[in-house]
Amino acid sequence: MNISVLVKRVPDTESRIRIRQDAPGIIEDGLNFVISPYDEYAMEEALRIREARGGLVRAVSIGREDASTVLKKCLAMGADEAVLVRDDLPETYDGLRTARIVARAVEKKFPDADLLLFGRQSVGADNAQVPGMTAELLGWPHVGVVTKIEWGDGEATAFREIEGALEKVRFSLPAVLSAQKGLNEPRYETLKGIMAAKKKPIPVITLEELELTAEDLAPSITAVELSAPSVRKAGTILEGDPVEAARRLVEILHGEAKVF
Amino acid sequence: MICVFIEIRDGKIKKSSLETLAEARRRADELGWPAAAVLAGSGVEKFAPELFPHGASKVYVIDDPSLEHYAPQACAAALAEMTAMASPKAIFFAASALGRDLAPRLAARLGVGLASDCTGLSVRDGKLLYTRPVYAGKALLTLEANGSPAMATLRPNVFPLLSEPAAAQGEIASVPVQIDPASVKARVIEKVSEDGAEIDVSEADIIVAGGRGLKGPENFTLLKELAALLPKAAVGASRSAVDSGWIGHQHQVGQTGKTVSPNLYMAFGVSGAIQHLAGMSSSKYIVAVNKDPEAPIFRVADYGIVGDLFEVIPALKAALIKLFSDS
Ligand SMILES: Cc1cc2nc3c(=O)[nH]c(=O)nc-3n(C[C@H](O)[C@H](O)[C@H](O)COP(=O)(O)OP(=O)(O)OC[C@H]3O[C@@H](n4cnc5c(N)ncnc54)[C@H](O)[C@@H]3O)c2cc1C
Numbered sequence: 008m009n010i011s012v013l014v015k016r017v018p019d020t021e022s023r024i025r026i027r028q029d030a031p032g033i034i035e036d037g038l039n040f041v042i043s044p045y046d047e048y049a050m051e052e053a054l055r056i057r058e059a060r061g062g063l064v065r066a067v068s069i070g071r072e073d074a075s076t077v078l079k080k081c082l083a084m085g086a087d088e089a090v091l092v093r094d095d096l097p098e099t100y101d102g103l104r105t106a107r108i109v110a111r112a113v114e115k116k117f118p119d120a121d122l123l124l125f126g127r128q129s130v131g132a133d134n135a136q137v138p139g140m141t142a143e144l145l146g147w148p149h150v151g152v153v154t155k156i157e158w159g160d161g162e163a164t165a166f167r168e169i170e171g172a173l174e175k176v177r178f179s180l181p182a183v184l185s186a187q188k189g190l191n192e193p194r195y196e197t198l199k200g201i202m203a204a205k206k207k208p209i210p211v212i213t214l215e216e217l218e219l220t221a222e223d224l225a226p227s228i229t230a231v232e233l234s235a236p237s238v239r240k241a242g243t244i245l246e247g248d249p250v251e252a253a254r255r256l257v258e259i260l261h262g263e264a265k266v267f
Numbered sequence: 268m269i270c271v272f273i274e275i276r277d278g279k280i281k282k283s284s285l286e287t288l289a290e291a292r293r294r295a296d297e298l299g300w301p302a303a304a305v306l307a308g309s310g311v312e313k314f315a316p317e318l319f320p321h322g323a324s325k326v327y328v329i330d331d332p333s334l335e336h337y338a339p340q341a342c343a344a345a346l347a348e349m350t351a352m353a354s355p356k357a358i359f360f361a362a363s364a365l366g367r368d369l370a371p372r373l374a375a376r377l378g379v380g381l382a383s384d385c386t387g388l389s390v391r392d393g394k395l396l397y398t399r400p401v402y403a404g405k406a407l408l409t410l411e412a413n414g415s416p417a418m419a420t421l422r423p424n425v426f427p428l429l430s431e432p433a434a435a436q437g438e439i440a441s442v443p444v445q446i447d448p449a450s451v452k453a454r455v456i457e458k459v460s461e462d463g464a465e466i467d468v469s470e471a472d473i474i475v476a477g478g479r480g481l482k483g484p485e486n487f488t489l490l491k492e493l494a495a496l497l498p499k500a501a502v503g504a505s506r507s508a509v510d511s512g513w514i515g516h517q518h519q520v521g522q523t524g525k526t527v528s529p530n531l532y533m534a535f536g537v538s539g540a541i542q543h544l545a546g547m548s549s550s551k552y553i554v555a556v557n558k559d560p561e562a563p564i565f566r567v568a569d570y571g572i573v574g575d576l577f578e579v580i581p582a583l584k585a586a587l588i589k590l591f592s593d594s
Binding site: 018020021023024026031033044045100101102103106130131132133134135136137138139140141142143144146147148149150151152154164166167168169170171172173174175176177178179182188189225226227228229230231232233234235236239241242243244245249250252253254256257258259260261264266267 | 367376396
């Protein structure tokens with residue numbers, strides 16, 4: 008089975024975000040960037056499927072040249088190849104535009120793909136749109152927020168998280184799946200893998216090569232403003248021994264906050 | 268017109284759909300537009316009368332046997348047909364598991380953008396603007412749609428229901444659809460309950476959450492007992508507690524867990540790491556119980572108790588039992 012894993016470079020979740028003054032976006036200077044955590048589950052699952060069933064694992068990122076750092080990580084984890092689809096825009100928060108690029112890349116460059124694996128959402132934009140949109144553009148099924156996959160003969164089932172339960176979804180290939188935490192435990196890169204990844208070239212595909220028109224790439228949604236959220240203020244510390252503090256807390260929550 | 272997709276789960280209209288409808292109604296009133304609801308499924312027309320008081324002046328009903336079990340491709344195709352017929356200016360979904368799955372599909376099918384998991388809507392110069400947290404809640408992004416219809420999913424538990432019933436009744440319109448069964452390549456075949464937990468954290472009014480300070484899996488029983496005393500309460504957990512195997516991942520709150528907005532979030536032995544805060548800082552009230560007065564969770568908590576949770580939880584239980592037996 009040939010699997011393409013879509014990975015994205017995102018700011019490390021620990022990092023402090025500074026907001027640009029001139030345009031709705033963040034200041035990237037000095038930020039630490041990592042592979043989006045959910046993409047690691049997707050990458051790991053692809054490697055496990057290859058180990059069990061054979062085929063090829065290809066890591067793909069849409070982005071600027073610096074996205075190659077996360078592709079190197081995928082190579083070091085064990086991907087057979089990595090490809091960068093070069094898109095020089097900063098974060099657009101526009102899921103449809105990205106999905107159009109991915110769908111076209113699949114049609115034109117990876118028609119051999121049986122499976123596209125994504126993370127449930129990128130952390131950063133937190134859109135959770137691209138997997139489902141890509142599937143729709145390709146006419147493929149999509150199962151999102153997947154915590155388990157069972158491969159049968161000719162058909163497959165995936166378990167996806169919903170409120171308070173799991174849904175068992177039967178789907179046919181080719182398909183798009185997006186990984187949730189719990190699907191697996193991602194492996195670490197090995198030193199050998201890191202050395203080998205250093206030597207592997209990362210081919211670059213341009214948007215022109217994908218013959219995307221201005222209309223395809225037109226923004227579907229526009230960021231009007233990026234602002235700092237109002238900070239929650241620290242409230243009251245309830246003094247006294249635990250019994251007294253607990254009694255007072257229940258009194259406030261019932262009498263003043265009226266939450267029960 | 269703003270159209271709201273109404274989700275039916277286990278024979279009931281989901282509360283998050285009604286919240287979304289209420290917000291649509293408020294914004295539609297501001298813009299001088301109607302607000303409508305859409306029901307899609309098999310035998311769903313009977314739910315229409317419940318939607319008028321919650322803000323729909325019209326209910327579109329798509330009734331088709333192929334929609335009996337959730338199949339996203341069929342559902343998106345049906346909603347696209349409805350869109351062509353009714354030409355709404357905006358389509359909203361609740362950002363529930365289903366809404367987050369279906370809305371991107373429909374948006375791609377219609378070739379329009381989507382604002383995901385919004386926590387605020389506003390009208391500026393006659394246009395709808397959508398506000399949503401990004402970068403783990405460290406920034407707020409405001410978006411404007413370029414195409415039509417505009418599409419958005421709205422975070423559950425953030426938008427209030429209407430304070431007064433909107434109307435006793437309204438118009439019901441049936442939407443005929445043609446769905447090609449061959450286009451449906453994924454279908455839900457079964458629902459599997461995980462651990463018998465009745466209320467999911469994403470839908471609970473109250474969450475009692477535990478972190479590494481709980482020390483072990485057995486102590487989650489303390490939280491379960493506390494939750495049992497409170498109305499519509501669920502047990503949440505930090506990633507540390509989940510990764511230690513003390514409780515299932517479905518309870519995890521945070522950036523790699525669930526995003527929650529309950530009325531009350533009580534955190535016991537949770538330090539308040541940024542990734543945890545990302546999932547719960549839109550809660551209405553936050554209470555923190557922690558031994559460490561410097562724990563970051565106190566910086567967001569409305570009420571805090573500096574102390575040992577193993578002493579505070581029993582005291583809380585006793586105080587609650589007394590409160591509920593007195594009243
Ligand atoms: C990419 C990424 C994603 C992440 N996603 C998430 C996520 O979704 N959710 C999440 O929660 N975390 C997430 N994390 C992890 C996060 O950074 C923290 O490590 C985690 O939240 C810490 O959990 P904790 O507060 O339970 O544990 P700790 O940080 O160990 O805190 C335990 C707290 O318990 C207190 N304590 C101990 N004993 C007692 C007692 N007897 N009484 C009272 N208080 C006591 C201590 O003072 C301390 O504050 C993520 C991290 C990364 C890198």
